[in-house]
Amino acid sequence: MISTLTVPLLSWFAQSRRDLPWRKEPRDPYRVWVSEVMLQQTRVDVVVPYYERFLARFPTLEALAAAELDDVLALWSGLGYYARARNLHRAAQSCGGELPRTAEALRALPGFGPYTAAAVASLAFNQDVALVDGNVARVLARVFKLSGDARPQAWKIAGELLPRGRSGQFNEALMELGATVCTPRAPDCARCPLRQACGGKDDPARYPAPRRRPARPLLRWKALALRRKDGAVLLQRRPAGPCSRASGTCLWSGRRESASTATSRIAAGSSRRSRTARSAFRSSPRGRAERRRAARCAGWRPKAWRRSASRPWRASPCARPA
Numbered sequence: 001m002i003s004t005l006t007v008p009l010l011s012w013f014a015q016s017r018r019d020l021p022w023r024k025e026p027r028d029p030y031r032v033w034v035s036e037v038m039l040q041q042t043r044v045d046v047v048v049p050y051y052e053r054f055l056a057r058f059p060t061l062e063a064l065a066a067a068e069l070d071d072v073l074a075l076w077s078g079l080g081y082y083a084r085a086r087n088l089h090r091a092a093q094s095c096g097g098e099l100p101r102t103a104e105a106l107r108a109l110p111g112f113g114p115y116t117a118a119a120v121a122s123l124a125f126n127q128d129v130a131l132v133d134g135n136v137a138r139v140l141a142r143v144f145k146l147s148g149d150a151r152p153q154a155w156k157i158a159g160e161l162l163p164r165g166r167s168g169q170f171n172e173a174l175m176e177l178g179a180t181v182c183t184p185r186a187p188d189c190a191r192c193p194l195r196q197a198c199g200g201k202d203d204p205a206r207y208p209a210p211r212r213r214p215a216r217p218l219l220r221w222k223a224l225a226l227r228r229k230d231g232a233v234l235l236q237r238r239p240a241g242p243c244s245r246a247s248g249t250c251l252w253s254g255r256r257e258s259a260s261t262a263t264s265r266i267a268a269g270s271s272r273r274s275r276t277a278r279s280a281f282r283s284s285p286r287g288r289a290e291r292r293r294a295a296r297c298a299g300w301r302p303k304a305w306r307r308s309a310s311r312p313w314r315a316s317p318c319a320r321p322a
């Protein structure tokens with residue numbers, strides 16, 4: 001089974017792979033890393049201009065490590081999921097001028113999960129280590145007709161399929177196949193190099209089975225903190241009881257800070273899940289949805305939080321009762 005998959009897959013990849021800026025040989029580990037981080041949750045065509053601007057400004061690991069975080073975030077502005085940029089910057093500063101060469105060592109750096117560590121280790125250093133992202137999980141789920149949660153099974157199968165010494169190419173080929181041929185809604189089985197071996201090609205839509213999402217937690221805000229660039233913190237604990245501007249129980253009541261003095265960014269929140277609480281105020285679709293939900297729970301509705309590269313965080317001066 002291994003050769004019936006590996007040989008046609010690698011042969012197809014050699015002929016059909018897309019010419020992307022981070023695929024220039026020889027691979028630069030720093031560039032591989034930046035591209036993998038940017039590609040998380042983001043389409044290739046969106047990433048390319050960001051990647052090129054980022055690499056023009058921070059061409060090396062040393063340049064990124066020496067940069068101000070604000071400059072990194074400004075170049076990231078619009079890509080979303082800003083924790084990626086913060087972790088990229090922190091990892092550049094903490095890796096000692098050189099990325100470790102193994103997935104195990106990479107995992108010790110900020111922002112390196114199992115996928116990113118395996119991607120950098122295999123693509124840049126050709127370590128024999130498997131990886132599974134959404135594309136790989138989908139391809140393997142279809143080829144092997146995996147039922148239930150495909151991801152854990154896919155990790156095991158990917159490790160067994162790995163051709164020693166060519167792991168980087170194999171991993172990249174599987175990801176490329178999932179991104180360009182074995183796509184979620186319209187797999188092009190007629191031009192797939194794995195069609196001979198694929199068990200699910202007659203009904204690819206069945207695989208992988210849809211994942212059940214766990215119920216999201218209810219957020220109840222106890223306090224919010226706003227921090228200015230100079231380190232000053234604006235903090236007011238919300239009193240118990242229903243929100244009312246008239247009675248002065250609104251968190252923002254009486255707080256009519258101008259945009260220049262009010263907030264540079266949200267520093268912290270307090271809720272049952274502090275990580276979620278912090279992300280609730282980031283400028284992402286998920287953040288906005290959580291913010292609206294949190295606001296409903298707390299009985300008030302913050303109007304808008306915005307951020308751009310040239311202007312600091314801005315908050316509506318006052319929340320209105322829901």
Ligand code: SF4
Nearest residue numbers: 182189192195198204
């Ligand atoms: S044959 Fe079709 S379903 Fe199977 S891996 Fe290829 S594109 Fe996906």
